[in-house]
Amino acid sequence: MSLDGGVVLPAERGGWWHAYVCPVHGGELVHARLLDGSFPKDGAACPHGCLIDTPAVRGAWAALAHQACARRIRLLGDEQPATAVGLLVEYAELHASLTNAGQHEQAASWMLRGRLFHQALSEAIWAVSVGHAAWTLASLGTAGLEPVLPMLDALAAAAVEARAELVGQGKFSSNYTAWLTAAEIVTSTAAGLIRGEVVERDWTTLYDHVLAATGDDGWEWEGSTYYHGFVLRAYLLTLRGVAPASLPEPVGNRLAAMIAVLTGIASPGGVLPALHDGPYERPATEEEWVELRWLADQFAGGLVDGWFGGPPRPAAEVPSTFGDVGYLVVRAGGVHAVLDAGPHGGSHGHLDKLSLYLYGDRTPWQPDPGQVPYASPLRAHYKSTDAHPAFRVDGLEQDECAGTLAGDVARCDSAYDGVSATRQLIRGDGYLVDVLRITADRERRLTALLRPGTEFEAVALPDGVVRTRWSGAEELTGWHVSSLPASFSVGSGFGMADDPQRFRSWVDWSADGEAVTFVSVYQAAGVAPKVTGIRLDGSDLAVERAGHEGSIHRTGVS
Numbered sequence: 001m002s003l004d005g006g007v008v009l010p011a012e013r014g015g016w017w018h019a020y021v022c023p024v025h026g027g028e029l030v031h032a033r034l035l036d037g038s039f040p041k042d043g044a045a046c047p048h049g050c051l052i053d054t055p056a057v058r059g060a061w062a063a064l065a066h067q068a069c070a071r072r073i074r075l076l077g078d079e080q081p082a083t084a085v086g087l088l089v090e091y092a093e094l095h096a097s098l099t100n101a102g103q104h105e106q107a108a109s110w111m112l113r114g115r116l117f118h119q120a121l122s123e124a125i126w127a128v129s130v131g132h133a134a135w136t137l138a139s140l141g142t143a144g145l146e147p148v149l150p151m152l153d154a155l156a157a158a159a160v161e162a163r164a165e166l167v168g169q170g171k172f173s174s175n176y177t178a179w180l181t182a183a184e185i186v187t188s189t190a191a192g193l194i195r196g197e198v199v200e201r202d203w204t205t206l207y208d209h210v211l212a213a214t215g216d217d218g219w220e221w222e223g224s225t226y227y228h229g230f231v232l233r234a235y236l237l238t239l240r241g242v243a244p245a246s247l248p249e250p251v252g253n254r255l256a257a258m259i260a261v262l263t264g265i266a267s268p269g270g271v272l273p274a275l276h277d278g279p280y281e282r283p284a285t286e287e288e289w290v291e292l293r294w295l296a297d298q299f300a301g302g303l304v305d306g307w308f309g310g311p312p313r314p315a316a317e318v319p320s321t322f323g324d325v326g327y328l329v330v331r332a333g334g335v336h337a338v339l340d341a342g343p344h345g346g347s348h349g350h351l352d353k354l355s356l357y358l359y360g361d362r363t364p365w366q367p368d369p370g371q372v373p374y375a376s377p378l379r380a381h382y383k384s385t386d387a388h389p390a391f392r393v394d395g396l397e398q399d400e401c402a403g404t405l406a407g408d409v410a411r412c413d414s415a416y417d418g419v420s421a422t423r424q425l426i427r428g429d430g431y432l433v434d435v436l437r438i439t440a441d442r443e444r445r446l447t448a449l450l451r452p453g454t455e456f457e458a459v460a461l462p463d464g465v466v467r468t469r470w471s472g473a474e475e476l477t478g479w480h481v482s483s484l485p486a487s488f489s490v491g492s493g494f495g496m497a498d499d500p501q502r503f504r505s506w507v508d509w510s511a512d513g514e515a516v517t518f519v520s521v522y523q524a525a526g527v528a529p530k531v532t533g534i535r536l537d538g539s540d541l542a543v544e545r546a547g548h549e550g551s552i553h554r555t556g557v558s
Contacts, residue, residue: 005076005083007069008037009090013098014066014117014126015059015106018374022046026378026500029057031284034068048501056375059106063117064284070129071287077136084133085144091130092151099154112162112176115154120162121176124183127155128237131186135240138193145194152191159183163205173213175220175227178234181205185238206238207251215324218257218316223325223345225265226278226285229292232258236295236307243310244299256300256316264318265329267336269361273368274497275327275340277348277383280370281498326405333431334360334524335476339423340368340390341403341410351398352388353412354423356434360524363472364453370497378500385449387494391438392447392508393419418442426553428543431523431531435541435555439515448518450507451493458490458507465534475525479534481541482518483555486511519555 020029029044029052039061043051073091076084099115107118114123134148163180166172185201192199213231214220220228235255244252266272272289274280297303300315320329326342336359340352350371358366366389371382381387385398392398393416403412409424418441426433438446455471466488468478480488488509495502509518519541523531529545536542541553 005072005080005087007035007072007076007087009069009087009094010037010062010065011094012059012062013104013106014063014122015056016108016111016118016375017060017063017067017122019056020044020060020064021373021376022048022050022052023377024048024050026372026376026494027498028279028282028373028376031064031068034061034065035072037065047499059118060375063122066116067122067126067129070126070133074129074133074136077133077140081137081140081142084137085142088130088134088137089144089147092148095151095154112166114162115158120158121179123155124159124162124176124179127159127183128179128186128234131155131183131190132237132240134190135186135193138190149191149194152187152194156184156188156191159187172209173221175213175222175231177205177209178213178231181209182234182238186240189240206235207248210235210251210254214254214258217319217322217324218254218261219322219325219327220258221325221343221346222276222348223327223342224276224278224348225262225272225274227276227348228258228261229289233288233292233295236292236299239299240307241309244308244313245310252313253316256313259296259300260316260318261322262296264320264322265327265338267359267361268331271336271359271362271364271367273338273357273359274370275338275357275368276345276350276352277371279498280367280496321405323405326403326410328405328408328410328425330408330425330427330432332425332427333522334474334527335365335432335522336360337425337432337434337522339405339410339425341405341412341423343402344400349400350383350388351385351400351415352390353398353401353403353415354410354421354436355388355390356423356425356436357389358470358476358522360472360474360476363474363476365470365472365476366451367453367496369451369453369495372497372500378494381494381500382497387451389449389451391415391421391423391436392449393438393440394445395447416440419444428521428551428553429548430527430529430545431521431543433541433543433553434520434522436518436520437515437555438518441514443512443514445510445512446516447508447510450509452505452507453496454504456490456505456507458488460488461533463535477523477525477531479521479531479543480509480519481534481536482509482511482516483536484511484513484516486516486518517555 043053103113107113112120114120117123328339338357340355398415401414466480470476493506494500529548533544
């Protein structure tokens with residue numbers, strides 16, 4: 001390994017990383033040369049062959065490069081202490097030279113501004129990595145860290161200032177607060193260790209935020225898988241050296257519940273649904289999930305690896321119903337289903353009430369498509385009703401609204417004026433039944449949306465039944481029938497948010513009337529007894545199975 005640890009620091013301030021997108025294809029650009037200090041010579045590459053070189057993209061690349069360098073220095077604190085010290089000292093000199101003008105003058109007016117970065121949030125995330133690197137080195141008694149102190153002090157002060165501005169805007173529960181608090185505590189602790197001081201940390205803001213930003217069901221209030229993990233990782237990184245058992249009981253229990261949330265929505269094979277806002281698949285984000293799993297296992301599980309100051313807490317019970325955020329998880333017939341109801345979710349919510357997401361152990365048959373970076377021209381699409389396996393009326397977008405969850409039934413009465421919809425998941429004997437009922441105040445175009453994430457085929461059968469097959473590492477079969485004559489129209493649309501141009505099949509299943517019930521039966525390949533057909537007779541659904549008597553389910557949902 002080179003004497004610099006393979007790290008050359010970027011010489012420019014970091015811009016807005018969300019601008020690192022292709023303006024033609026709408027997806028994130030390829031991460032390249034992040035550790036060698038220079039923007040790619042021919043421009044940042046798009047997976048589809050574009051090369052983009054604009055000031056915004058260069059600034060975004062610099063932001064990503066600073067984050068990557070800080071993470072690498074943090075690792076070098078254990079692997080090559082002397083190299084890590086040299087890089088931190090270099091960063092301190094660079095930080096002083098680049099930030100002496102104050103806040104980033106190129107930041108957008110709406111941003112909570114940083115100094116080295118456009119955004120204070122990005123700067124806080126970077127500061128946590130830098131602070132932990134210094135913390136590790138100081139704990140090892142490594143010499144030569146005194147020149148880093150002005151930077152650590154400046155970062156702690158900047159985090160406090162930015163948080164005060166955020167709180168002044170009435171946004172204490174924002175996910176920003178978690179990282180600004182982490183930056184303050186981590187950098188000030190590192191500075192105290194370098195000075196040889198007894199470090200007394202004030203946990204009040206962190207503890208208050210844990211309880212204010214999450215519900216009793218353990219979910220971060222926005223209902224986004226990504227932002228839930230985002231704030232949980234900030235909390236656990238901040239609590240370095242703290243014994244999990246020593247936390248106030250409400251705080252410790254809530255953190256354990258936050259961990260259980262992720263276990264609860266993950267498929268048996270570890271597929272984590274990208275609910276609401278956040279990336280679908282992204283290598284840099286996967287690194288964050290790996291780190292979070294490592295931290296979570298030490299906090300509540302069984303792993304003891306030295307991050308916390310004591311053994312893990314007992315793991316919280318893993319639920320399948322999340323009442324505050326409105327998610328229901330049902331497993332039947334080899335299918336891992338997630339039904340989305342509940343509050344909209346603020347700026348990270350999507351217009352997707354009563355969406356139904358379907359996964360195998362390892363296969364995303366009908367996943368939440370995730371979200372592209374903010375500067376992508378396709379961002380509005382991924383927030384839309386059309387992008388999700390939800391319901392739609394008259395071809396219109398849903399309103400921002402909240403649904404409710406009672407048992408295995410989700411309800412939404414405010415997505416459209418004069419329209420009520422319910423969705424129920426029923427566990428059959430080796431299969432899953434999905435019943436979507438839409439009722440309107442007059443005859444309208446009522447549509448159930450299917451949005452496969454894998455190769456997909458549909459075959460029309462007698463009596464209005466359609467059979468579908470969904471491929472992947474595992475195969476899914478669907479049987480579909482409706483209470484009114486309905487068109488089952490297969491088209492195509494944008495793919496998952498990691499690559500919008502990887503088009504996928506879209507199904508609009510539509511009927512004209514005042515009320516319709518759409519019924520689907522799903523079963524993974526290899527599950528027995530095998531479903532061979534379905535029949536809808538009034539409110540009764542008959543499910544036929546090979547070698548067994550048929551099952552009858554009531555589909556009229558009150």
